[in-house]
Amino acid sequence: MKRAGFDFRLYAIAGETYHPGRDLIEVMEATIRGGADIVQLRDKETPPEELLGKARALRELTRRYGVPFIVNDYPELALEAEADGVHLGQEDMPIAEARRRLGEDKIIGISTHTIGQAREAVRAGADYIGVGPVYPTPTKPGRAAAGLEFVRQAAAEIAIPWVAIGGITLGNADEVLDAGARRLCAVSAIVGSPDPEAASRALKARITAREAGQAARAADAAGPGGRPIPLRLNGRDTETTARTLGELIERHGLAGRRIVAEVDGEIVARSEWGKTPLKAGAAVELVHFKGGG
Numbered sequence: 001m002k003r004a005g006f007d008f009r010l011y012a013i014a015g016e017t018y019h020p021g022r023d024l025i026e027v028m029e030a031t032i033r034g035g036a037d038i039v040q041l042r043d044k045e046t047p048p049e050e051l052l053g054k055a056r057a058l059r060e061l062t063r064r065y066g067v068p069f070i071v072n073d074y075p076e077l078a079l080e081a082e083a084d085g086v087h088l089g090q091e092d093m094p095i096a097e098a099r100r101r102l103g104e105d106k107i108i109g110i111s112t113h114t115i116g117q118a119r120e121a122v123r124a125g126a127d128y129i130g131v132g133p134v135y136p137t138p139t140k141p142g143r144a145a146a147g148l149e150f151v152r153q154a155a156a157e158i159a160i161p162w163v164a165i166g167g168i169t170l171g172n173a174d175e176v177l178d179a180g181a182r183r184l185c186a187v188s189a190i191v192g193s194p195d196p197e198a199a200s201r202a203l204k205a206r207i208t209a210r211e212a213g214q215a216a217r218a219a220d221a222a223g224p225g226g227r228p229i230p231l232r233l234n235g236r237d238t239e240t241t242a243r244t245l246g247e248l249i250e251r252h253g254l255a256g257r258r259i260v261a262e263v264d265g266e267i268v269a270r271s272e273w274g275k276t277p278l279k280a281g282a283a284v285e286l287v288h289f290k291g292g293g
Contacts, residue, residue, distance in 0.1 A: 003107055003127055008068070009211075010204045011163050011185035012036035014043070014058070018192030025057050031190050032065045034200025040087055042072035042187075055081035070109065075101045085109065085127070090117060095124040111165075113146050115153040122160055122256070129158065130185065133166020134176055138188070148179045155180025156271035159249075160256045170199070173206045182211070232283045246273035249286065260287045 012031040019027050028039055039062050041055055055071055059081050062069040070085050071078040075098050078086045085107025086098055098108050111130040112118040121129045131154045136145045145166065154162050164176045165185035173184060184203055193199035228239035233248075242248040245268055249255055261268045262285040268276050278284070 003105060006068070006107055006127055007161055008038040008163075009183050009207045010036045010200060011038045011040065011165070011183065012190050012200065013040045013072075013185065013187045014054075015187045015191045016043070017045075018188045019196075024054060025061055027191050027196050028058060029061055029065075030195075030197040031200045032062070032067055034190075034197035035204030036067070036190070036200050038068045038070065040070040040072055041083075042087075048074050048077055051077055052080060055083065059083060068107065070107065078102065078106070087111070087130070095121070095126055099125060113150070115150060115157075118154055118158050118162070122158065126160065128161040128163065129154075130165045131158075131162050131181075132164055132185075134164050135167025135172065137167040148175065151176060151179040151181050155274075159270065159273075168203075170202050170206070173203060177206065177210045182207070229278050229280050229282075231278060231281065234285055240278065242278060244274055245276040245278060245284070248278060248284065249273060252286065254286060261285070262287075 012028065014024060014028055016024055032039065039058060041051070041058050043051055043054065046054070051074070055077055059069050068084040069081075070087050071081065071083045072087045073089065073092060075086045075093070077083075079102065086102065087109040088095065088098060089111050090113070092098075095108055095110060099106075102108065107127045108125070109128045109130065110121045110126050111132075112121055113132070118129055118131065131146070131150055133145050134148065134151060151164050161183065163183040163185045164179075164181035168176055168184055168186050169189040176184065184207060186199075186203060190196050190199045190203070228241050229243075230237070230239050232238070233240075240248055240251070242251055245261060245263060246255075249259070249261065261270075261273060262283075263276060264283050
């Protein structure tokens with residue numbers, strides 16, 4: 001999978017310690033059947049030279065299903081296994097170095113634990129970030145929970161794809177979504193379940209139900225029937241089925257760029273893009289800055 005257009009909703013991470021006696025590939029295939037649309041190999045115990053077999057098996061599985069495959073920590077292993085990208089921790093190599101090793105087509109994600117780290121990840125060119133841990137989790141021993149406030153902060157200002165992670169279960173997923181998350185990641189709640197397929201399906205259903213509700217509210221605000229909205233974009237008359245300024249910006253591939261957005265002559269703060277409905281006849285200006293200082 002190429003970086004262009006990369007997005008996801010439910011992120012599943014392999015965790016063999018949560019399903020002893022069950023085959024890694026069988027468990028991860030069940031998570032994909034249930035709705036996981038990106039898979040990460042995360043194994044802190046096995047030496048890198050012994051991980052290649054697992055990585056290649058997961059690469060074969062994810063390729064069959066058309067699902068992106070990410071390797072945690074090891075760019076070289078990601079290359080050797082033909083993974084779609086790598087996920088880094090704050091203590092791993094810089095994003096720029098990972099990009100140099102992997103090339104422009106590979107996906108690079110990074111874990112962040114504060115809004116400052118999230119901002120820096122965006123500036124450094126991350127393709128997505130992990131936001132968390134939202135709750136205490138055994139996958140991050142000794143790491144204090146970042147809490148729902150970090151989720152709210154990310155929702156307000158992070159434009160690239162980001163995923164809430166850490167201690168997320170079916171029991172608390174709604175409050176994470178209420179805080180502004182659009183993507184969820186789980187480890188033990190999925191692969192540790194007796195039925196990983198059902199666990200994935202239930203979590204994905206929570207995400208899609210929330211999206212459907214948001215789309216319905218935006219359509220109501222936009223007008224009857226959800227028909228295309230006529231507006232003037234950068235001086236040209238056009239129509240769009242986007243219901244919010246944020247959705248319009250995403251569809252034009254500008255979500256991760258340095259832009260100023262105006263609606264009817266008023267600058268709209270980045271934190272308000274997703275909350276600003278598009279109305280018929282609106283005049284929208286999207287000004288893209290390409291570097292400089």
